[in-house]
Amino acid sequence: MLKRLCLIISILLALIAISSACLFIFLPYRWKTVVLHLPYRWNAVIVHHSASSQDTTLSEVNAWHIQRGFNGIGYHYFLEIHDGHAYLKNGRPTNMFGAHADRYNGIALGICVAGNYETEHMSEEVYQDVLKAVEHVCRKHDISPDRVWGHRDVAATACPGKYFPLDRLKRDLHRRLGTQ
Numbered sequence: 001m002l003k004r005l006c007l008i009i010s011i012l013l014a015l016i017a018i019s020s021a022c023l024f025i026f027l028p029y030r031w032k033t034v035v036l037h038l039p040y041r042w043n044a045v046i047v048h049h050s051a052s053s054q055d056t057t058l059s060e061v062n063a064w065h066i067q068r069g070f071n072g073i074g075y076h077y078f079l080e081i082h083d084g085h086a087y088l089k090n091g092r093p094t095n096m097f098g099a100h101a102d103r104y105n106g107i108a109l110g111i112c113v114a115g116n117y118e119t120e121h122m123s124e125e126v127y128q129d130v131l132k133a134v135e136h137v138c139r140k141h142d143i144s145p146d147r148v149w150g151h152r153d154v155a156a157t158a159c160p161g162k163y164f165p166l167d168r169l170k171r172d173l174h175r176r177l178g179t180q
């Protein structure tokens with residue numbers, strides 16, 4: 001009798017395990033990000049621009065991304081620009097997958113700078129702030145400057161724009177982090 005009960009309980013537990021695994025596999029991506037609160041090891045940073053005006057704020061981008069069906073802002077970091085300087089703000093928690101670069105969301109942190117660098121140049125003051133912010137992110141997550149990419153390096157997009165000083169950023173990061 002007890003043996004039979006044990007067997008039934010085991011079968012039930014196995015069924016629960018299988019069905020929750022199936023449920024997770026078919027869960028929409030944005031819900032997976034809710035479930036996947038992982039202590040995660042990131043190994044790249046992808047740089048974006050907001051492709052909007054320089055006074056775009058983190059909360060505006062958050063609202064746009066919610067409208068697009070994301071689970072809140074897709075970037076882990078966002079640089080707001082006020083009075084000619086860029087200020088680093090925390091976006092999506094870094095223990096959650098991002099929603100900013102398709103296949104790279106599971107390995108790369110997303111950092112976005114307010115502005116459209118396809119049509120405007122970045123001032124020297126803002127550049128220095130962006131450099132310090134990306135350096136901070138690289139140090140915090142132990143990421144090599146070789147793995148700081150522009151969105152356009154991994155996808156068919158102009159992001160972060162042709163005037164975004166990406167090559168200079170990588171060179172300066174190497175110099176400041178002593179990796180070259």
Ligand SMILES: [Zn+2]
Nearest residue numbers: 048049151159
């Ligand atoms: Zn982008």
